[in-house]
Amino acid sequence: MPGRIVIKVGSNVLTRDDGKLDITHVSVLVDQLAWLRSQGHEVILVSSGAVASGRGELGSDPSLDSVEQRQLYSAVGQVKLVNTYYTLFREYGIKVGQVLVVKENFTSPREYANLRACMSVMLESGVMPVVNENDTVSVTELMFTDNDELSGLMAQMIEADTLILLSNVDGIYDGRPGDPSARLIRKVEAGGDVSGYVREEKSSFGRGGMTAKCGIAGRAAEAGIRVVIANGRREDILKRLVLSPESTPHTEFVPAVRQTECD
Numbered sequence: 043m044p045g046r047i048v049i050k051v052g053s054n055v056l057t058r059d060d061g062k063l064d065i066t067h068v069s070v071l072v073d074q075l076a077w078l079r080s081q082g083h084e085v086i087l088v089s090s091g092a093v094a095s096g097r098g099e100l101g102s103d104p105s106l107d108s109v110e111q112r113q114l115y116s117a118v119g120q121v122k123l124v125n126t127y128y129t130l131f132r133e134y135g136i137k138v139g140q141v142l143v144v145k146e147n148f149t150s151p152r153e154y155a156n157l158r159a160c161m162s163v164m165l166e167s168g169v170m171p172v173v174n175e176n177d178t179v180s181v182t183e184l185m186f187t188d189n190d191e192l193s194g195l196m197a198q199m200i201e202a203d204t205l206i207l208l209s210n211v212d213g214i215y216d217g218r219p220g221d222p223s224a225r226l227i228r229k230v231e232a233g234g235d236v237s238g239y240v241r242e243e244k245s246s247f248g249r250g251g252m253t254a255k256c257g258i259a260g261r262a263a264e265a266g267i268r269v270v271i272a273n274g275r276r277e278d279i280l281k282r283l284v285l286s287p288e289s290t291p292h293t294e295f296v297p298a299v300r301q302t303e304c305d
Contacts, residue, residue, distance in 0.1 A: 044082030045203035046165075049075065050193035054210040055274035056091040062098030063091060063122065067275070069130055074280040075170070076134040081284070084165050086200065088173045088193040089127070095119030116177035127172050139169045142176035145186055148195050161200050187254050194258035198265050205262050206283065207255055208274030213293030214252065226291055232263055232298040259295040269295035 051071060058064045078085050093112055096119025103111065124140050131138050141160065147153045164171050173196060175186055186192045190207055197205040217224030259269040272279055272292035282290040 044084075046084040046086070046200065047078065047204045047206060048086045048088060048193055048197040048200070048202045049206045049208065049280070050088040050189055051090060051208045051274055052189070052210070053090040053094045055208050056089070057094040057098070060098060061094045063095045063126060065126065068126055071274070071280075072127065072130040072134075074278060076131065076136060077281060078284070079134075079136060079170070086161070086165075086171050086173065086196065086202070087127075088189055088196060089123065090174065090189045092116045092119040092123050092174055093177060095122050113178050120174065120178075123174075124172060131170065137169045138172050139164050141171050141173045143173065143192065144176050144180050148199070154199070158199050161196075165200070190255050190258045194262045197262055197267050202267055204268045204270065205259070206270045206272065206280070207259065208272060208279065209252075209255070210273060210275055211252070211271075212273045212276070212291035213271045214256065227293050230259075230263075230293065230295045232296050234260075234295075263295040263297045266297045266299065268297045271295075 055071075056064060056068055075085055075087060093115045096115030096117065097111075099118050099122065100115065103114075106114065120140075120142070124138075127138055141157075141164075143157065147157045161171060173192065175189060175192055177185075180186075193205060193207065196202075211219050212226055214227045214230070215221075215224040216227060255271055259271060262269050270283060270292050272283060272290070276282070276291070279290070283292060287294075
């Protein structure tokens, strides 16, 4: 059944080891997102990759501090990232719109209402939102933990049916990923706690990790949103999650019953 899906893609899915955009894989991702749209789904893309893309374009500059580097890389990289999406989606006749947000957009009632209205009119107009944190103006104390947090807040704001977090692992394991004895946890029931299984390993270009993903997934599930953590590097992962979920490695957080005004 068609639904509203928020898909978050991490930097480790979109970039090569040298930090430059992996255009081939971005193209493969776009193919799958276009397929989801053709199946009647409303799709919101929360995409990392701007800072990593900018770093790949400019190279390292040791004369800049970490905040300056992030501002510079994101300013250059966001242009390249969105232009890449624009060009690739245009081949499918899909229009995209850039939405850059900061954490205050979710804490100020007025800004929250404005952002929600913006997202609503884009979806109603058939425009696919491409969302990212505005790293050029965000400072450390006001930043999202990572785009996992942003995608969770966005999913709740627009009352999404499903939130898919694409990373470079298949999901949550009961041991260290890659250990032959570790097993993939396929399903986490509403209110379940898997934090004791998490082994924290962050990517070289991302800020978050599996602990953050678990926390975001748990909160979104409590809000009535189905959450899936899967490997964005697996071939046709989005199609497989829809067409053959039982045979596709992933971890699913089962949503709590969503409350309605009549409850």
